[in-house]
Amino acid sequence: MRQVELEVLRYNPETDREPHFQRYAVDCQEEWVVLDALNHVKETLDPTLSYRWSCHMAVCGSCGMMVNGEPKLACKAFLRDYPGVIRVEPLRHFPVERDLVTVIDDFVAKLARVKPYLIPKDKAPEAAEFRQTPAQLKRYKQFTLCINCMLCYAACPEYGLIPKYLGPAAIALAHRWNRDSRDGGRDARQEELAATEGAWECSFVGACSEVCPEHVDPAGAIQQVKIESTVDWYQAHLMPWTKK
Amino acid sequence: METHSADVAIIGAGGAGLRAAIALAQSAPSLRIALISKVYPMRSHTCAAEGGAAGVIKPDDSLEHHFNDTVGGGDWLSDQDAVDYFIREAPTELLQLEHWGCPWSREADGSVAVRPFGGMKKQRTWFAADKSGFHILHTLFQTSLQFPSIQRFDEFYATDLLVEDGRCVGLTAIEMRSGQMRWFDARAVIIAGGGAGRMFPFTTNGAIKTGDGMALAYRAGVPLKDMEFVQYHPTGLPSTGTLLTEACRGEGGVLLNKNGRRFLQDYGMGPETPLGKPVLKTMELGPRDRVSQAFWHEQRKGNAIATRWGDAMLLDMRHLGEKTINERLPLVRDMSISYMGVDPVTDPVPVRPVVHYMMGGIHTDINAATSLPGLYAAGECACVSINGANRLGSNSLTELLVFGRRAAVSALEYLQQGGRPAGGAALAEAAQARVRELVQRTGGTESVAGLRKEMMQAMEEHAGIYRSGEGLAAACAKLGELRQRYRRIELHDKTNVYNTDLLQALELGSMLDCAEAVVQSAAARKESRGAHQRLDFPGRDDRQFLRHSLAAYAGEGPPRVSYRDVVITRSPPGVRDYSGGHE
Ligand SMILES: Cc1cc2nc3c(=O)[nH]c(=O)nc-3n(C[C@H](O)[C@H](O)[C@H](O)COP(=O)(O)OP(=O)(O)OC[C@H]3O[C@@H](n4cnc5c(N)ncnc54)[C@H](O)[C@@H]3O)c2cc1C
Ligand code: SF4
Numbered sequence: 001m002r003q004v005e006l007e008v009l010r011y012n013p014e015t016d017r018e019p020h021f022q023r024y025a026v027d028c029q030e031e032w033v034v035l036d037a038l039n040h041v042k043e044t045l046d047p048t049l050s051y052r053w054s055c056h057m058a059v060c061g062s063c064g065m066m067v068n069g070e071p072k073l074a075c076k077a078f079l080r081d082y083p084g085v086i087r088v089e090p091l092r093h094f095p096v097e098r099d100l101v102t103v104i105d106d107f108v109a110k111l112a113r114v115k116p117y118l119i120p121k122d123k124a125p126e127a128a129e130f131r132q133t134p135a136q137l138k139r140y141k142q143f144t145l146c147i148n149c150m151l152c153y154a155a156c157p158e159y160g161l162i163p164k165y166l167g168p169a170a171i172a173l174a175h176r177w178n179r180d181s182r183d184g185g186r187d188a189r190q191e192e193l194a195a196t197e198g199a200w201e202c203s204f205v206g207a208c209s210e211v212c213p214e215h216v217d218p219a220g221a222i223q224q225v226k227i228e229s230t231v232d233w234y235q236a237h238l239m240p241w242t243k244k
Numbered sequence: 245m246e247t248h249s250a251d252v253a254i255i256g257a258g259g260a261g262l263r264a265a266i267a268l269a270q271s272a273p274s275l276r277i278a279l280i281s282k283v284y285p286m287r288s289h290t291c292a293a294e295g296g297a298a299g300v301i302k303p304d305d306s307l308e309h310h311f312n313d314t315v316g317g318g319d320w321l322s323d324q325d326a327v328d329y330f331i332r333e334a335p336t337e338l339l340q341l342e343h344w345g346c347p348w349s350r351e352a353d354g355s356v357a358v359r360p361f362g363g364m365k366k367q368r369t370w371f372a373a374d375k376s377g378f379h380i381l382h383t384l385f386q387t388s389l390q391f392p393s394i395q396r397f398d399e400f401y402a403t404d405l406l407v408e409d410g411r412c413v414g415l416t417a418i419e420m421r422s423g424q425m426r427w428f429d430a431r432a433v434i435i436a437g438g439g440a441g442r443m444f445p446f447t448t449n450g451a452i453k454t455g456d457g458m459a460l461a462y463r464a465g466v467p468l469k470d471m472e473f474v475q476y477h478p479t480g481l482p483s484t485g486t487l488l489t490e491a492c493r494g495e496g497g498v499l500l501n502k503n504g505r506r507f508l509q510d511y512g513m514g515p516e517t518p519l520g521k522p523v524l525k526t527m528e529l530g531p532r533d534r535v536s537q538a539f540w541h542e543q544r545k546g547n548a549i550a551t552r553w554g555d556a557m558l559l560d561m562r563h564l565g566e567k568t569i570n571e572r573l574p575l576v577r578d579m580s581i582s583y584m585g586v587d588p589v590t591d592p593v594p595v596r597p598v599v600h601y602m603m604g605g606i607h608t609d610i611n612a613a614t615s616l617p618g619l620y621a622a623g624e625c626a627c628v629s630i631n632g633a634n635r636l637g638s639n640s641l642t643e644l645l646v647f648g649r650r651a652a653v654s655a656l657e658y659l660q661q662g663g664r665p666a667g668g669a670a671l672a673e674a675a676q677a678r679v680r681e682l683v684q685r686t687g688g689t690e691s692v693a694g695l696r697k698e699m700m701q702a703m704e705e706h707a708g709i710y711r712s713g714e715g716l717a718a719a720c721a722k723l724g725e726l727r728q729r730y731r732r733i734e735l736h737d738k739t740n741v742y743n744t745d746l747l748q749a750l751e752l753g754s755m756l757d758c759a760e761a762v763v764q765s766a767a768a769r770k771e772s773r774g775a776h777q778r779l780d781f782p783g784r785d786d787r788q789f790l791r792h793s794l795a796a797y798a799g800e801g802p803p804r805v806s807y808r809d810v811v812i813t814r815s816p817p818g819v820r821d822y823s824g825g826h827e
Contacts, residue, residue: 012741013741014739014740014741015739031483031585042693042744043693044693046736047691047692047693047735047736047737047745047748048736048737049744050742050743050744051744052283052287053451054283054287054289054450054451054452055289055291055292055450055451056450056451056484056486057292057484057486057487057579058578058579058582059291059292059375059378059575060283060286060288060289060291060292060450061286061287061291062283062287076582078582097421097741097742098741098742099742104284108284111389112389115389115390116386116389117344117345117386117387117390118343118344118387120343124343127336127339128339129339129342129343129348129355129356130343131353131354131355132350132354133353133354134349134350134351134352136354137347137350140347141347144347144379144382145375147291147378148284148286173386177345180345182345183345
């Protein structure tokens with residue numbers, strides 16, 4: 001048992017002129033995560049606190065928030081890693097809807113724009129699967145692991161400056177489909193990816209990959225997209241005969 | 245009130261709801277589809293499913309095997325015509341997902357890989373490492389983005405179905421962002437609202453699994469079927485209830501008591517199989533009900549190990565080796581380390597049975613249609629029933645797909661049959677007034693958290709792995725009382741924007757209704773079958789209870805429980821044999 005001081009950002013657009021911090025002293029179990037502490041607050045101290053959560057196993061992607069200034073999943077931020085006061089805020093770079101709840105419409109719209117679905121290269125086999133070897137699976141598997149938690153957007157300085165930037169997760173997901181041996185949709189996605197607000201906006205800080213709880217490595221995806229786009233450009237402009 | 249008109253409104257954007265939406269969009273592109281979900285689709289609890297989805301694909305397997313495993317696993321309470329439809333459609337649906345790009349794990353030759361699962365005679369569980377549900381959900385969600393006719397209403401909480409002239413004509417839902425009520429004027433409605441495990445304190449189910457979909461249909465006059473059958477999964481982490489998938493045992497993990505004995509051999513599932521060589525339908529690959537019950541007995545005998553979070557057994561995976569664990573069970577390793585501080589590569593992991601899945605739900609026929617014209621249901625909230633008294637692991641994900649699609653086809657057929665009475669406005673107003681009253685109520689004496697806690701306690705104490713007439717009577721009385729007291733709750737938060745105090749109050753209302761249906765149905769079933777075990781009626785009683793229970797909503801009082809025959813086509817009730825002796 002340990003008493004934890006939580007300092008939580010509160011903001012209700014109906015009643016607050018501006019955001020403020022509220023302190024809660026919470027009796028916590030040693031093994032708890034920040035989410036457990038918030039749930040304890042909600043149940044016993046203050047039912048008006050709003051935040052999102054569901055699975056408590058780092059797979060639904062709901063509970064992204066800033067914990068002591070860093071983007072974290074509240075269900076994976078262990079209290080034992082935070083000896084002092086724990087400051088909890090909504091994810092950076094997103095409009096605040098209320099308390100720890102952010103508006104993520106922007107990402108949801110961008111995701112749709114990169115066509116994150118299979119655009120089949122060949123007709124699907126009749127009553128059978130496309131063959132895909134474990135090695136072919138491995139080429140894109142990592143990029144399928146994105147839980148859309150938005151931590152990378154909160155960490156990305158570029159997204160903070162230029163909200164039009166597609167951003168790490170959307171690019172990683174587009175890249176996931178491009179690398180799938182069953183897919184032939186790269187050209188269709190390229191328009192978004194190679195646009196100025198696409199991968200080129202990234203100045204390769206790499207913060208996105210550092211905070212990603214699923215080890216998706218969006219920064220790696222962005223680099224690969226850039227290289228491939230460069231190859232495209234050379235092929236189109238300098239060696240047009242090589243283009244299929 | 246702002247109104248949205250749709251041809252079909254779908255409540256729920258998990259596996260079942262998304263599958264239904266895509267089927268509708270594909271078959272009739274001009275259809276207006278409203279996909280309504282209280283969370284963003286990718287937050288739906290389908291994402292938590294780990295192990296995989298069953299469907300016959302390999303040459304050594306057959307539909308007949310899948311049929312027999314499912315029917316026997318369900319202790320003969322499954323409707324056999326529905327099971328037949330299900331197993332026939334299963335491979336097609338799983339292949340469809342493959343064609344949409346689902347990253348299924350593969351064999352060296354590039355074909356999809358399958359793994360063993362509890363109660364299955366052959367290897368037929370398709371998987372994507374140990375994040376199968378996650379990949380299914382994201383594949384469906386991302387695929388759905390190519391259909392402009394699917395209009396999404398993310399973070400809209402459905403409060404009421406609108407029923408006029410004996411037909412379902414739409415629903416009302418609260419837009420969380422504004423707190424405003426919206427009226428969905430829909431010609432047909434599909435409910436895909438998921439399970440209700442949150443009635444219990446210790447569960448693998450996420451916070452959103454509060455039985456709203458079931459309660460919506462129930463209050464609208466559709467009975468809830470077989471609600472007494474609640475599945476305990478044998479292997480949850482004692483600290484958080486987080487699931488360690490059955491694939492741990494499918495891959496060769498074994499269960500030990502405090503003396504290091506593989507105790508399942510003492511409960512009709514032996515003889516002991518060689519370590520690291522799991523035998524299908526034997527020992528650790530027995531069905532969930534049997535394995536969870538065996539733990540209960542071990543606990544009574546004093547053979548459990550004590551942990552800070554209560555009694556547990558050990559899941560030993562050390563002999564699988566680091567490579568296999570990393571490749572096949574990466575999430576399991578990660579969660580065991582994170583939430584229990586135990587690395588399965590070097591130590592056995594303490595686990596205990598945990599509430600996992602609702603076999604029961606909204607009564608539908610084999611076409612996913614409810615008794616209310618215009619209303620369909622699919623997924624965990626529905627009960628067709630293919631799962632009978634005990635679902636086999638990995639049948640549920642497949643069920644979402646098969647019956648999600650089936651619900652869409654049925655809804656389309658219904659629309660094609662023609663018109664429906666206009667209206668619903670007055671009903672929508674009434675629904676809005678009810679919620680407004682709840683928000684504005686003052687002088688209430690009860691709190692959401694308080695009632696919720698009492699409900700969970702009653703369920704854990706009396707509606708668990710083993711039940712008694714006495715305990716269930718107490719639970720029935722308790723739930724009746726809690727439903728009365730529910731009418732006197734008062735919210736702390738009376739504002740509009742993203743009011744989770746209100747949301748939790750409404751969810752509690754759903755859970756109380758579902759919980760009462762569970763305990764009333766359990767009290768009425770005086771036999772033991774599958775996941776429903778009565779200490780006072782230890783045997784299966786086919787003469788009286790080879791029937792589905794139907795709990796019908798009766799307003800303030802307890803539900804009326806009646807029965808309906810099980811459909812038996814070719815497998816007469818037999819003995820469930822999970823000993824090594826079976827052929
Ligand atoms: C940890 C875990 C592991 C599992 N592993 C497996 C497995 O390996 N294999 C297998 O076959 N099965 C597994 N299961 C079971 C299976 O995952 C579920 O039964 C299934 O995913 C349920 O899907 P669904 O579409 O019915 O509901 P969900 O995915 O839960 O979706 C419900 C939807 O309804 C919406 N909703 C609910 N109420 C409302 C409301 N009032 N208003 C608006 N929207 C609402 C939610 O927002 C959500 O979109 C597992 C379950 C758990 C918990
Ligand atoms: S890339 Fe990683 S950090 Fe970014 S949204 Fe996906 S899972 Fe979250």
